[in-house]
Amino acid sequence: MSQMSKIKEMKKTLLIAIVIIIFFISLxxxxxxxxxxxxxxxxxxxxxxxxxxxxxxxxxxxVSLLLxxxxxxxxxxxxxxxxxxxNNADIFIYTGDFMEPWAKRIMESxxxxxxxxxxxxDGIKLLEDEDEHEDKDDNKYxxxxxxxxxxxKKIADEITKALIAVSPKNEMFFIERSNNYIxxxxxxxxxxxxxxxKCKNGEIIYSGHYAFAYLAEKxxxxxxAILGISHDTEPTISSLLSVIEKIKNEGISHIxxxxxxxxxxxxxxxEETKAEMLPLNxxxxxxxxxxEKGVSFIKIMEENLENLKNGLRCK
Ligand SMILES: [Zn+2]
Numbered sequence: 001m002s003q004m005s006k007i008k009e010m011k012k013t014l015l016i017a018i019v020i021i022i023f024f025i026s027l028x029x030x031x032x033x034x035x036x037x038x039x040x041x042x043x044x045x046x047x048x049x050x051x052x053x054x055x056x057x058x059x060x061x062x063v064s065l066l067l068x069x070x071x072x073x074x075x076x077x078x079x080x081x082x083x084x085x086x087n088n089a090d091i092f093i094y095t096g097d098f099m100e101p102w103a104k105r106i107m108e109s110x111x112x113x114x115x116x117x118x119x120x121x122d123g124i125k126l127l128e129d130e131d132e133h134e135d136k137d138d139n140k141y142x143x144x145x146x147x148x149x150x151x152x153k154k155i156a157d158e159i160t161k162a163l164i165a166v167s168p169k170n171e172m173f174f175i176e177r178s179n180n181y182i183x184x185x186x187x188x189x190x191x192x193x194x195x196x197x198k199c200k201n202g203e204i205i206y207s208g209h210y211a212f213a214y215l216a217e218k219x220x221x222x223x224x225a226i227l228g229i230s231h232d233t234e235p236t237i238s239s240l241l242s243v244i245e246k247i248k249n250e251g252i253s254h255i256x257x258x259x260x261x262x263x264x265x266x267x268x269x270x271e272e273t274k275a276e277m278l279p280l281n282x283x284x285x286x287x288x289x290x291x292e293k294g295v296s297f298i299k300i301m302e303e304n305l306e307n308l309k310n311g312l313r314c315k
Pocket of ligand 1: 073229
């Protein structure tokens, strides 16, 4: 063999060796890529569940919110594409059949039998709408369970368990994030309890829909809402007049309104009573703008607390 062909032969061997090395490297890398593709898919109907899953799951999950930001929560009906989305998910989170009556239908029709379903209201004592509202026959229970932070902690715990069940190898990752998040919720709860302990006005008067039963019960406040749970009805003249009378008689300084809908009722009350208007957010959904900014459930609750402290004149 000539010197030239020896060099050629060596080059060939080297090339083969490189190809083999690349092959083995790709073998090592390949399962990792597959793992990334197997990201845990979580779908939540409402913002609080979406936000909690995002906080606990971090980069290990891809979470989507079924309700488009800004959409009306209580009259939402899913589209066919939503059925497909849920069918492809690992975890589906919703409140309960009294809030999302269509969820049962979806669960019965989807082929994905592996899906873990979290019914957030399971194990939570439901509170009824205690005001006189026309839609009470359809909506007896207040679905805004997350407004009692104790409930939110339970829901966060259920989400953590479900994530671990889907991906046991990430157990420590989820537990650490979950503990961290639950600590933040606990701090929020402590802040609420401490700040709302001594208030001059003990009643939240809300010009929006019935949403604050859990929050009021937790912190020993009274509350009334002008609209029922589904908030598609108009307030009756008599309910409007009785609120105006109450504000005047009891010297109530603030009326709370809903940010996502037109505060026309609060404006009428303000005109009549000189009560000031303050926003109070049930946190069930966000405006598109806030959603894109990444506003969190805890942030909304912190703002709610500031407004409650001012509006109820707490020390
Ligand atoms: Zn609501």
